Amino acid sequence: MSTIKDFIKDYSHLSSVESPFVYEDADGKRYKSVEDAYKSGKEVKVKNINDSALEDLKQLGVESKGDANKLIELVSSLYGIEGSTKKPGTRTRKTYSDAEKSSILEKWFKAEKQNVSKADFARQEDLTYQTLIKWIKDGK
Numbered sequence: 001m002s003t004i005k006d007f008i009k010d011y012s013h014l015s016s017v018e019s020p021f022v023y024e025d026a027d028g029k030r031y032k033s034v035e036d037a038y039k040s041g042k043e044v045k046v047k048n049i050n051d052s053a054l055e056d057l058k059q060l061g062v063e064s065k066g067d068a069n070k071l072i073e074l075v076s077s078l079y080g081i082e083g084s085t086k087k088p089g090t091r092t093r094k095t096y097s098d099a100e101k102s103s104i105l106e107k108w109f110k111a112e113k114q115n116v117s118k119a120d121f122a123r124q125e126d127l128t129y130q131t132l133i134k135w136i137k138d139g140k
Contacts, residue, residue, distance in 0.1 A: 066126035
């Protein structure tokens with residue numbers, strides 16, 4: 001994955017598919033059904049396209065839900081896209097995977113060495129201060 005344009009081209013169909021699973025051969029060609037894959041005569045692997053999309057987003061620098069929310073808000077603001085009912089300065093409840101928590105904590109430990117305050121770091125990562133404190137406490 002090299003550009004956002006490539007990402008959009010490759011994954012624009014995701015919101016309209018019934019199943020997130022695709023069949024991919026060794027050359028990277030994707031088949032929508034097991035029948036199509038079988039007809040190709042090549043060995044294929046079942047892949048969850050959502051997982052592939054998330055991995056490609058990470059390569060583009062969008063590594064967490066917080067990063068995704070910031071990107072969506074920025075693009076919406078730049079293009080004047082309406083539809084977000086979120087008021088500025090308000091938060092919505094978020095859940096984080098263990099991998100996301102670990103990634104954020106790794107960033108925190110680096111930021112801490114640069115004398116970044118917990119409050120500033122939490123704002124930067126779109127976390128509540130209390131959540132960051134709890135994660136740090138649980139991580140030690």
